Amino acid sequence: MTDKTAVVIGAGAAGLAAGRRLADAGIRTQVIEARSRPGGRAWTADIAGQALDMGCGWLHSADRNPLVAVAEAQDFDIVRGRAAWGRQTGDRGFTPAEQAAFHDAFDGWERRMEQAAGRGPDRSADSLLEQGSRWNPLIDALSTYINGVELAGLSVEDYGNYADSGVNWRVREGYGRAIAGLGTCLDVTLDCPARCIDHRGPRLRIETAKGDIAADAVIVTVPTTLLLGDGLRFLPDLPAKRDAAAVLPLGLANKVLLELDRPDDLPADGHLYGAIDRVATGSYMLRPMGRPVVEGYFGGMLAAELETAGEAAAAAFAIDELAGLLGSEIRRRLSPMAVTAWRADPFARGSYSYAKPGHVAARPVLAAAVDDRLFFAGEACSVHDFSTAHGAYRTGLAAADQVIAAFT
Numbered sequence: 001m002t003d004k005t006a007v008v009i010g011a012g013a014a015g016l017a018a019g020r021r022l023a024d025a026g027i028r029t030q031v032i033e034a035r036s037r038p039g040g041r042a043w044t045a046d047i048a049g050q051a052l053d054m055g056c057g058w059l060h061s062a063d064r065n066p067l068v069a070v071a072e073a074q075d076f077d078i079v080r081g082r083a084a085w086g087r088q089t090g091d092r093g094f095t096p097a098e099q100a101a102f103h104d105a106f107d108g109w110e111r112r113m114e115q116a117a118g119r120g121p122d123r124s125a126d127s128l129l130e131q132g133s134r135w136n137p138l139i140d141a142l143s144t145y146i147n148g149v150e151l152a153g154l155s156v157e158d159y160g161n162y163a164d165s166g167v168n169w170r171v172r173e174g175y176g177r178a179i180a181g182l183g184t185c186l187d188v189t190l191d192c193p194a195r196c197i198d199h200r201g202p203r204l205r206i207e208t209a210k211g212d213i214a215a216d217a218v219i220v221t222v223p224t225t226l227l228l229g230d231g232l233r234f235l236p237d238l239p240a241k242r243d244a245a246a247v248l249p250l251g252l253a254n255k256v257l258l259e260l261d262r263p264d265d266l267p268a269d270g271h272l273y274g275a276i277d278r279v280a281t282g283s284y285m286l287r288p289m290g291r292p293v294v295e296g297y298f299g300g301m302l303a304a305e306l307e308t309a310g311e312a313a314a315a316a317f318a319i320d321e322l323a324g325l326l327g328s329e330i331r332r333r334l335s336p337m338a339v340t341a342w343r344a345d346p347f348a349r350g351s352y353s354y355a356k357p358g359h360v361a362a363r364p365v366l367a368a369a370v371d372d373r374l375f376f377a378g379e380a381c382s383v384h385d386f387s388t389a390h391g392a393y394r395t396g397l398a399a400a401d402q403v404i405a406a407f408t
Helices: 013-024 067-073 096-116 136-147 156-161 175-183 239-246 300-309 311-326 328-333 362-367 389-407
Strands: 005-009 028-032 044-047 050-053 168-171 194-198 204-208 211-215 217-220 233-235 253-260 270-273 283-286 293-299 334-339 374-376
Touching: 005 013, 005 204, 005 211, 013 028, 013 175, 013 389, 028 211, 044 175, 044 334, 050 175, 050 293, 050 334, 067 175, 067 389, 096 136, 096 156, 136 293, 136 300, 168 175, 175 389, 204 217, 217 389, 239 362, 253 300, 253 311, 270 311, 283 311, 293 300, 293 311, 300 311, 311 328, 311 334, 328 334, 374 389
Parallel strands: 005 028, 005 217, 194 233, 217 374
Antiparallel strands: 044 050, 194 204, 204 211, 253 293, 253 334, 270 283, 283 293
C-alpha cells in the first residue's frame, strides 16, 4: 500500500500485535527485540518436562480476551474453569468462617474504592481500608499480587479504571508460547536493543546494537522503566513521555516454581495463602493444571527483598511457608525448579505498571503519538487493561492502526 517503512521496538505482546497488523496491511515492517527470544514479559520455559510460564500466565477477562483466539489459532489447549485463588485448600490455617470474613472485608474495600473513584481528588488505596481491620494485611498482600505494589503506592482512580470480567483461564502449552507465536512470519531481529531514536530529520533514525535503521514510523513498546535513565533515548528529548513513565512505574511480582514429589497427595488446582496476618506472604497454586508443581507468587516489597536475597532464599521462604501449612514432611518432597527475578531483567526492570496516586492521567499521555511518526504501545498505555498481556496486545493494534492512517 506504500513504500514507507515502519520499525517496531519490542517483540512482546504489543510489538508483535503491531508488527502483524502492519504486515497484514502491506507495510514493510521490522520488529527489533533486545532479548534473544520473542515474547517480552511473556515467557514459557520448558523445565523438567513442564511448560512453565515465567511471566504472565493467566488469560485475564478470558471471555473478552483477544489472546484466547490467538492461542486457539495455534491449536493450544485453553484450560477453562474457575481460578483457585481467593480460597484456602483444606482450610489450612484459614477457617471457613475466617475466609468468609476476609471476603466480606475485601468486598467492602472494593466497594469503597468504586465509590471514591471519580469523586474528588485521587488518593492512595490504603486510605480506604477499614481502620483496625484484622484483614488489612491480607488485602494489602493481594494488592502486591494484583498490582505489584502495596496499597500505599496505588492510585484509587487507576485501580477503578481497570476492567475485569472475573473470568481467568490458562494455556496448557504456555501463555508465553502463544504470544511468541504471533511473531511467526514476521521480520523479527533478536539480540537487538534500541538505544536512541533520532527524530530530528525527515526520516527517523533508530540506533541499535546492530547498527542504525531508518524508518518513516516507529512504534515504541518498551516498558516504562526503559524510558527513564539509561534506557531508550530520544533526540530531541521527549520530557512528557519521561514524566509519564516516571509516575507509571513497574510493580514487581516474581514466581518460585517447586517440583512436587508424590503429587497425588495434594489436590489439583488448589491454593494456599502462606499467612493471613501479614503483607509479606506468598500465594501458592497447588498442582496447577494437574502438574506435579507448586507455583509460588510474591509481589511488592517482599518480591523485591527475596529477589535481592537470591534464588535459594526465595525458594527457602516458599518452602518454609508451605511446611507451616502442610507439615514439615513436605520439605523433602519439594525441589526448586525456577525462580524469576523480573526487576533484575535489564529489558523489563519490573513486572507490570501501576499509577501512583494523583497520576491516573499519565496513561493517555504515554500512549499519545508524536508528530504522526512516533507511536507508543504496551500495557502501561492501556487505560482499562493495564498490567495484562491482552492490554498490551490491544494497544499494539491501536498503534499500528495509527501508523496505517498516517501512511494513507
